[in-house]
Amino acid sequence: MSATAELIHRPEGSDGGSQLGHPATGELDLSHGVALYLENITVSFDGFRALNKLNLAIDDGELRCIIGPNGAGKTTMMDVITGKTRPDRGKAFFGQTIDLTRLTEAEIAHAGIGRKFQKPTIFEQHTVFENLELAMKADKRVWKTLFAWLSGDERDRIADTLRQIRLDREADRPAGLLSHGQKQWLEIGMLLVQEPKLLLLDEPVAGMTDDETMRTAELFVSLAGKHSLVVVEHDMAFVEKLGGKVTVLHEGSVLAEGSLASVQNDQRVIEVYLGR
Numbered sequence: 001m002s003a004t005a006e007l008i009h010r011p012e013g014s015d016g017g018s019q020l021g022h023p024a025t026g027e028l029d030l031s032h033g034v035a036l037y038l039e040n041i042t043v044s045f046d047g048f049r050a051l052n053k054l055n056l057a058i059d060d061g062e063l064r065c066i067i068g069p070n071g072a073g074k075t076t077m078m079d080v081i082t083g084k085t086r087p088d089r090g091k092a093f094f095g096q097t098i099d100l101t102r103l104t105e106a107e108i109a110h111a112g113i114g115r116k117f118q119k120p121t122i123f124e125q126h127t128v129f130e131n132l133e134l135a136m137k138a139d140k141r142v143w144k145t146l147f148a149w150l151s152g153d154e155r156d157r158i159a160d161t162l163r164q165i166r167l168d169r170e171a172d173r174p175a176g177l178l179s180h181g182q183k184q185w186l187e188i189g190m191l192l193v194q195e196p197k198l199l200l201l202d203e204p205v206a207g208m209t210d211d212e213t214m215r216t217a218e219l220f221v222s223l224a225g226k227h228s229l230v231v232v233e234h235d236m237a238f239v240e241k242l243g244g245k246v247t248v249l250h251e252g253s254v255l256a257e258g259s260l261a262s263v264q265n266d267q268r269v270i271e272v273y274l275g276r
């Protein structure tokens, strides 16, 4: 079977997500293309299964939320996608052809998967603008020395990103002086200047004010379409504002998938997560 044919094959145990536009025929809707495809991913740590036959398919341009109790395997799933953790078994494809299980972490980043960790890793003594400039120059596709001048296009891209992350007025301030939320946005901007196809965001609004949380939701909604986003979050007001399809992980597999309203009404989800 060709890689494409395998990808069209619907993984067992998936409900097809029929409420949100997928045909209920048991096949993936390929009209948008698949950005990320995980099938039967299993990861064990000393015999404990952190991921257990996990299936997940993310469309091009989709904004997907992943929720679930502590220890469900959400971060481990991101570790598998980014090559930090190798699965014991299962398939992981980026697009239809890139086999993530065969690439190094650096190759995966280069292929267009950007990941934001919880703790921002910005350069505090540099200005906001310089942080974006350094991130752009660290991108191997750009291949510039740190001392090279930026082209007009690159300056424009940084200016656009500054507006997107609402830091255009802070461009010349040292990043260390930003609020916690602004630092998180700057780190997202540092990913965006590298123009990733897929962005993975693990608890991006932890520690943010309510206002910052809602602004972050607006930012993510505006990024969808151009990028695919996979967002892990516990904050349900934020998940609701994002408005995308929600996948509930529990004990390393998908427990439920669909609109937020549908998973919130799912008795199994209430028992293991929302009802706590």
Ligand SMILES: Nc1ncnc2c1ncn2[C@@H]1O[C@H](COP(=O)(O)OP(=O)(O)OP(=O)(O)O)[C@@H](O)[C@H]1O
Binding pocket: 045, 050, 068, 069, 070, 071, 072, 073, 074, 075, 076, 077
């Ligand atoms: N490197 C590791 N070695 C051993 N066990 C691990 C390792 N990484 C994760 N685990 C275990 O795997 C399980 C899943 O962890 P993971 O961090 O993926 O959960 P999570 O869904 O991200 O939880 P949280 O909501 O608390 O962030 C947990 O029981 C965790 O203790």
Ligand SMILES: [Mg+2]
Binding pocket: 074, 075, 076, 202
């Ligand atoms: Mg986690």
